[in-house]
Amino acid sequence: MGGQRAQVIDDREDxxxxxxxxxPDGPPPELVFKRRLRPVQVAHELWAARELVRALAExxxxxxxxxxxxxxxxxxxTPLALCAIFTLVFHRAVKIETGAVPYTLFAYVGLxxxxxxxxxxxxxxxSLANNLSxxxxxxxxxxxxxxxxxxxxxxxxAIGVGVLGLMFLVFWTAPAATFLxxxxxxxxxxxxxxxxxxxxxxxxxxxxDVRHLLPIITQMGVFATPVxxxxxxxxxxxQEIYVxxxxxxxxxxxxxxxxxxxxxxxxxxxxxxxxSSVVFLVGGYLFFKKLETGIADVA
Amino acid sequence: xxxDYPPGTIxxxxxxxxxxxxxxxxxxxxxxxQAARRLRGDRGEDWRWALRDINLHIEPGESVGLIGSxxxxxxxxxxxxxxxMYPYAGIIDVRGRIGALIExxxxxxxxxxxxxxxxxxxxxLGLKRREVAGRFDDIVEFAxxxxxxxxxxxxxxxxxxxRLGFAVAAYLEPHVLLVDEVLAVGxxxxxxxxxxxxxxxxxxxxxxxxxxxxxxxxxxICRRGVWLEQGTVRVDAGIKDALAGYRDSIEAQSEASARVxxxxxxxxxxxxxxxxxxxxxxxxxxxxxxxLAGDYRGDATLHLGVSEGTSSPIFQISHExxxxxxxxxxxxxxxxxxxxxxxxxxxxxxxxxxxxDGGTLMSWHSAGQFDVFGPxxxxxxxxxxxxxxxxxxxxxxx
Ligand SMILES: Nc1ncnc2c1ncn2[C@@H]1O[C@H](COP(=O)(O)OP(=O)(O)O)[C@@H](O)[C@H]1O
Ligand SMILES: [Mg+2]
Numbered sequence: 117m118g119g120q121r122a123q124v125i126d127d128r129e130d131x132x133x134x135x136x137x138x139x140p141d142g143p144p145p146e147l148v149f150k151r152r153l154r155p156v157q158v159a160h161e162l163w164a165a166r167e168l169v170r171a172l173a174e175x176x177x178x179x180x181x182x183x184x185x186x187x188x189x190x191x192x193x194t195p196l197a198l199c200a201i202f203t204l205v206f207h208r209a210v211k212i213e214t215g216a217v218p219y220t221l222f223a224y225v226g227l228x229x230x231x232x233x234x235x236x237x238x239x240x241x242x243s244l245a246n247n248l249s250x251x252x253x254x255x256x257x258x259x260x261x262x263x264x265x266x267x268x269x270x271x272x273x274a275i276g277v278g279v280l281g282l283m284f285l286v287f288w289t290a291p292a293a294t295f296l297x298x299x300x301x302x303x304x305x306x307x308x309x310x311x312x313x314x315x316x317x318x319x320x321x322x323x324x325d326v327r328h329l330l331p332i333i334t335q336m337g338v339f340a341t342p343v344x345x346x347x348x349x350x351x352x353x354x355q356e357i358y359v360x361x362x363x364x365x366x367x368x369x370x371x372x373x374x375x376x377x378x379x380x381x382x383x384x385x386x387x388x389x390x391x392s393s394v395v396f397l398v399g400g401y402l403f404f405k406k407l408e409t410g411i412a413d414v415a
Numbered sequence: 416x417x418x419d420y421p422p423g424t425i426x427x428x429x430x431x432x433x434x435x436x437x438x439x440x441x442x443x444x445x446x447x448x449q450a451a452r453r454l455r456g457d458r459g460e461d462w463r464w465a466l467r468d469i470n471l472h473i474e475p476g477e478s479v480g481l482i483g484s485x486x487x488x489x490x491x492x493x494x495x496x497x498x499x500m501y502p503y504a505g506i507i508d509v510r511g512r513i514g515a516l517i518e519x520x521x522x523x524x525x526x527x528x529x530x531x532x533x534x535x536x537x538x539x540l541g542l543k544r545r546e547v548a549g550r551f552d553d554i555v556e557f558a559x560x561x562x563x564x565x566x567x568x569x570x571x572x573x574x575x576x577x578r579l580g581f582a583v584a585a586y587l588e589p590h591v592l593l594v595d596e597v598l599a600v601g602x603x604x605x606x607x608x609x610x611x612x613x614x615x616x617x618x619x620x621x622x623x624x625x626x627x628x629x630x631x632x633x634x635x636i637c638r639r640g641v642w643l644e645q646g647t648v649r650v651d652a653g654i655k656d657a658l659a660g661y662r663d664s665i666e667a668q669s670e671a672s673a674r675v676x677x678x679x680x681x682x683x684x685x686x687x688x689x690x691x692x693x694x695x696x697x698x699x700x701x702x703x704x705x706x707l708a709g710d711y712r713g714d715a716t717l718h719l720g721v722s723e724g725t726s727s728p729i730f731q732i733s734h735e736x737x738x739x740x741x742x743x744x745x746x747x748x749x750x751x752x753x754x755x756x757x758x759x760x761x762x763x764x765x766x767x768x769x770x771x772d773g774g775t776l777m778s779w780h781s782a783g784q785f786d787v788f789g790p791x792x793x794x795x796x797x798x799x800x801x802x803x804x805x806x807x808x809x810x811x812x813x
Pocket of ligand 2: 489490595
């Protein structure tokens with residue numbers, strides 16, 4: 117003890133300490149951090165975080181259904197209520213032509229998809245902002261947060277599909293034999309929805325007022341998407357562009373054809389929707405990963 | 416490309432990190448304004464370096480104390496090591512599983528129960544459920560949570576959260592354990608157990624980076640010290656050297672903090688051996704003599720303190736004096752100096768009594784240093800931290 121002096125590496129007076137290295141004014145440009153994404157590593161990390169996704173989704177579900185007296189009924193009541201309104205307004209007043217299929221079934225198929233999308237979008241957009249404190253403490257791939265909200269919406273959708281089964285009983289029809297077409301459409305639906313949730317979730321972290329836009333998007337979206345009416349209502353020459361921007365249009369139309377009308381979905385529209393949803397997913401993912409690096413700085 | 420370093424290695428190469436220095440509200444309309452300004456050629460961005468050119472190479476099993484004043488970038492560095500935060504430039508390479516306790520609630524999700532959190536954290540560390548289950552009882556036992564383990568963590572007290580956070584980080588056998596200055600939340604007994612546990616995992620070969628303002632605790636855990644100052648590595652050396660340098664700089668700063676314009680000034684001081692010898696000795700008489708100068712007239716309290724480097728004194732004594740204007744000499748005799756061998760700092764301050772009770776006449780500051788010769792203190796058992804060095808005259812019998 118006593119007397120020992122530490123060796124000084126950086127003498128800030130003249131920045132040229134004896135035996136030390138001067139600190140430059142800035143980092144060498146070639147060392148500036150750039151986000152590099154290796155698909156294998158990204159996939160591996162996401163897989164390693166599956167437990168977290170499950171826990172986050174479980175927590176959301178449990179919290180929601182603990183509070184609401186009606187429990188899981190909520191997942192059913194919202195689309196059913198909308199469905200009733202749509203039936204009254206669009207079927208009775210506007211007279212939407214749905215052929216041999218009951219309008220209520222027709223609208224309900226669209227509402228299940230729309231509900232899934234709007235749930236994921238609204239919850240997913242806030243999923244990072246609501247978990248900022250956690251983001252600052254543990255490392256995990258950040259895309260698990262919007263993913264968990266999509267998982268929750270998927271559970272709700274599964275309940276909605278159960279109700280659809282009941283409706284088939286009520287209307288005394290059976291799902292068409294072409295129903296297996298629903299599987300590729302489901303993939304398109306997931307890809308597009310997740311892409312949007314990724315973009316919005318990171319946007320809300322940096323631009324907190326974006327969250328006020330969400331209700332507006334939701335309100336307009338339900339009418340701008342062929343939920344209450346068939347895709348054919350959109351002028352024919354605009355349909356391809358429309359589906360490119362909003363693949364949900366082709367997805368809903370495809371489900372109806374496959375489940376209710378017994379036809380294969382329109383190949384061209386489905387391909388456009390698939391391509392578009394891949395662009396949304398990949399683009400959204402890259403956007404997310406690029407902005408992800410700064411989240412802890414602004415948290 | 417890079418060599419294959421074993422788990423537990425930490426390497427940083429030319430790491431730089433900057434933050435926005437200007438206030439940001441994170442709103443869309445602000446961004447629109449900003450974009451408009453940028454079009455006019457005004458970038459309007461103000462950045463400040465939080466870390467500059469950090470180069471560290473920490474071997475597996477090393478225990479490193481990270482010290483430095485507030486805002487020197489310690490937490491930022493730890494956050495980048497856990498990969499929660501990204502550097503502006505440079506290479507960061509941490510091998511193996513990382514257990515971190517950076518904030519009180521580190522790795523703990525408030526809405527989940529303690530039990531769920533433990534499994535979740537284990538999963539994030541890449542452990543299998545079975546592996547976590549094997550350590551579960553140790554964690555609960557260490558954190559002293561008992562029945563609370565099945566309650567939501569948001570209902571825990573901050574002490575409980577910290578205990579759980581530490582227990583999880585320290586018992587899931589990470590290769591690298593990062594602990595920021597959060598242990599202070601716990602009570603003294605728990606802090607002691609944390610230090611014990613850290614020493615234990617260090618002996619098992621875990622790399623440790625420990626941030627704390629409790630310098631004796633740092634010294635009891637760490638072999639190596641890294642002193643950060645204003646975002647740069649000022650000293651990277653053995654823990655004793657790093658701490659000595661850091662302590663000296665704290666003193667220098669408090670001496671330098673100007674006391675101009677105060678009614679009293681310390682004209683001179685002397686710490687001398689009562690025996691008339693050249694050097695001061697443990698358990699022998701010492702005289703401290705001060706001369707105060709200033710025009711102030713009236714009663715005042717004179718405080719004297721002695722510290723070992725840091726600003727908390729080991730002991731403090733005070734005395735009422737009557738100032739009559741002009742120079743005032745006062746001496747204090749300590750018949751038996753209770754300090755072991757070492758270098759100490761003398762502190763003093765004078766405060767008024769009477770009408771302006773407690774008014775500062777000469778603020779508390781370090782006057783200078785003195786050395787004491789005598790016996791070294793006996794070494795305490797593993798991971799036991801002495802609050803302050805005091806020599807207690809004693810005799811053993813058997
Ligand atoms: N998220 C942030 N945004 C802006 N400035 C920050 C942020 N985090 C830290 N800083 C600044 O960086 C510097 C280093 O902070 P920190 O690492 O917390 O220091 P320490 O832990 O050593 O007290 C401080 O000046 C602090 O204000
Ligand atoms: Mg800190």
